[in-house]
Amino acid sequence: MQSTPKTFRIKSFGCQMNVYDGERISELLSDTGLEAAADGEDADLVVLNTCHIREKAAEKAYSDVGRLKREDGSRPMIALAGCVAQAEGAEAKRRSPMIDMVVGPQAYHRLPEMLAQASRGARPVDTDMPAISKFEALPKRRRANPSAFLTVQEGCDKFCTYCVVPYTRGAEVSRPRADIVAEARALVGGGAREIVLLGQNVNAWKHDGRGLADLIRDIAGIDGLERIRYTTSHPADMGDALIAAHGEVEKLMPYLHLPVQSGSDSILKAMNRSHSVESYLSTIEKVRDARADVAISGDFIVGFPGESEEDFQATLRIVDAVGYACAYSFKYSARPGTPAAVMEDQIAPEVMDDRLQRLQARIAERQLAFNRSTVGRDTQVLIERSGRRPGQMIGRSPWLQSVHVETGAEPGTMLDVTLTAAGPNSMTGALRQKDAA
Ligand code: 5AD
Ligand code: SF4
Numbered sequence: 001m002q003s004t005p006k007t008f009r010i011k012s013f014g015c016q017m018n019v020y021d022g023e024r025i026s027e028l029l030s031d032t033g034l035e036a037a038a039d040g041e042d043a044d045l046v047v048l049n050t051c052h053i054r055e056k057a058a059e060k061a062y063s064d065v066g067r068l069k070r071e072d073g074s075r076p077m078i079a080l081a082g083c084v085a086q087a088e089g090a091e092a093k094r095r096s097p098m099i100d101m102v103v104g105p106q107a108y109h110r111l112p113e114m115l116a117q118a119s120r121g122a123r124p125v126d127t128d129m130p131a132i133s134k135f136e137a138l139p140k141r142r143r144a145n146p147s148a149f150l151t152v153q154e155g156c157d158k159f160c161t162y163c164v165v166p167y168t169r170g171a172e173v174s175r176p177r178a179d180i181v182a183e184a185r186a187l188v189g190g191g192a193r194e195i196v197l198l199g200q201n202v203n204a205w206k207h208d209g210r211g212l213a214d215l216i217r218d219i220a221g222i223d224g225l226e227r228i229r230y231t232t233s234h235p236a237d238m239g240d241a242l243i244a245a246h247g248e249v250e251k252l253m254p255y256l257h258l259p260v261q262s263g264s265d266s267i268l269k270a271m272n273r274s275h276s277v278e279s280y281l282s283t284i285e286k287v288r289d290a291r292a293d294v295a296i297s298g299d300f301i302v303g304f305p306g307e308s309e310e311d312f313q314a315t316l317r318i319v320d321a322v323g324y325a326c327a328y329s330f331k332y333s334a335r336p337g338t339p340a341a342v343m344e345d346q347i348a349p350e351v352m353d354d355r356l357q358r359l360q361a362r363i364a365e366r367q368l369a370f371n372r373s374t375v376g377r378d379t380q381v382l383i384e385r386s387g388r389r390p391g392q393m394i395g396r397s398p399w400l401q402s403v404h405v406e407t408g409a410e411p412g413t414m415l416d417v418t419l420t421a422a423g424p425n426s427m428t429g430a431l432r433q434k435d436a437a
Contacts, residue, residue: 004119005044005077007037013060014051016231017105017198018082020149022049024138025081025108031139032112042070045077045115052083052168054333065096077118081108083168089127099123105154105169106130109137129170135179141186146384146412147227147396148192152180152215153199158234160261161272161339162304162332165200172200177207177215184219193412194227194253194382194396195219203233203242213241220251226414227382227398231257232299235275238283247290254291255325255400258284259299263318264311267304270343277318284322295325295370295399302359303332303352305343312355319362325370325399327363331356364424371401371422381417381429383409394426402426 008029012022025047026036037043046068050061061084069075079101080092086104093099100118103111104127114124155170156163184195197215199205205212216228228251235258245252258280262268265276275283287294300315319327331352334341374397381395381403393411397403397419404426409415417429 003044005034005115007041007043008034008045008047009037009043009076010047010049011064012049012082014049014053014057014083016149016196017151017154017200018049018051020151020198021082021105021108022047023149025049025111027139027142028109028111032115043076045079047079047081047111050080050082050084052087052164052335054330055335056333058084058087062096065098068098077115079103079111079114079118081105083164086127086168087164090125093123093125101125102127104128106134109134133173133175135175141183142190144187144190144192146192146382147194147196148187148190149196149198150180150183150187151175151198152212153202153205156200157204158201158236158274159272161270161343162301162335164335164338167337169200172204174199174205174207177210177218180215181218181222184225185222188222188224191412193225193414194229195225197228197230199230200232201234201237202230203237203239211239211241213239213245216242216245216249216252220249226251228252229255229400233258235260235273235280235283238287240286243283243286243290246287246294253398253400254294255297255398256287256294257297257299260318260322261299261301262304262307262311263315263321264307267307267311270306271301271304271340277314281318281321293399296322297326297400298322298324298328300327300329300359300363301332302329302355303347305332305340305347306345307332307347307355312359315359316362319359319366323370324363324366325401326367329356329359329363368422368424370399371424371427374399374401374419374427375422377419378432379417379419381405381415383407383411383413383415385411397427397429403429405429405431407431 010022012018051057077100080099081103085102092102101114102125106129107126117124153174155172156165157172159166203212260280383393383395387394393407395403416432419427420430421428
């Protein structure tokens, strides 16, 4: 039996929505009287906020649990949270006797109660997806990073054939507009200058007949907020109103993460993506018509069942056709319960390795080309953290590039900067003297 924990640590993996959930769990535990463990110190309670998207990520959860055993044989109280918790439920307790409680992404507002149960020796599991939103039960927001995440939508109704998200995060649910605006105000009050609206399918957000474009306009009205971003979007939900907002709402940053997954129509069909190469490219064109300098980023999967070399070549071609500023690419990973996991023609691991390498090389070329194309621009950088060298700070450009700047400015400062040099993954910026003669 474990005694009641006094200190906690949260480790979040996977997507930004998990980072957001991790922040809210931290606020909840602090409200319950626990303290965040200091850096380098053991915590009485460790919350592993896990990701289930690929097999590697899911297996990592269990090896991370194993590593929590201390040299003297003792261990902290362990809560398995996030998407692995949702997918595995009580099975997780059987797989690892070290796990004290299992809590899904829609149930973590119940953690204080579960902690009390675990302290009495029980091993509670809660993977319910209640109709009443967890958000109502969570404490109000207080502190915020200069760039703060705000989840506005969860779940997915798209059922891409490779993807576990519809099973782990459930059906699409949008938070009410007034709640989101109130949370955004609180984040700005707590120090945020940029808000990133999050959802598995964020551009499918709707409430009372209004869509994401309206929500963005509402949030843009908050004084003190300077930048708005949103992620992740589905190409099929990229409507005209949202595209128009890119040209009209000044605070909406010129950056769009729009995963395509493959450049081959037959693979897109087998993935059940509900867009084609042509419709995707035409959406990008419309966004660029609305906002010429928009940076496009994307996600790719290589080695989906049945992917031929020709299909893969089409994927390489779309990287060039779009001119991605940034893109993430993954080897296909068969997920239990998804239609693609039982498709014929699964691709050999060495073929996937080779394709991933070639794709990543092509993406890196594009990314460097994009970064170089921005050298010489006068722009603004929102400072987020210190750099490695003393006197160096790191922030983001409107195009989400990491920019290194020599400055004593604090995180949260918006600086006028000229981009002076480009690397594959970051930029150098020089301060502009606003009032220089
Ligand atoms: N295998 C590999 N990559 C996947 N993704 C989603 N499911 C899988 C899977 N089964 C990738 C997609 C998605 C990103 C978040 O993860 O590219 O956009
Ligand atoms: Fe991973 Fe998807 Fe869960 Fe995010 S929602 S943590 S990407 S499985």
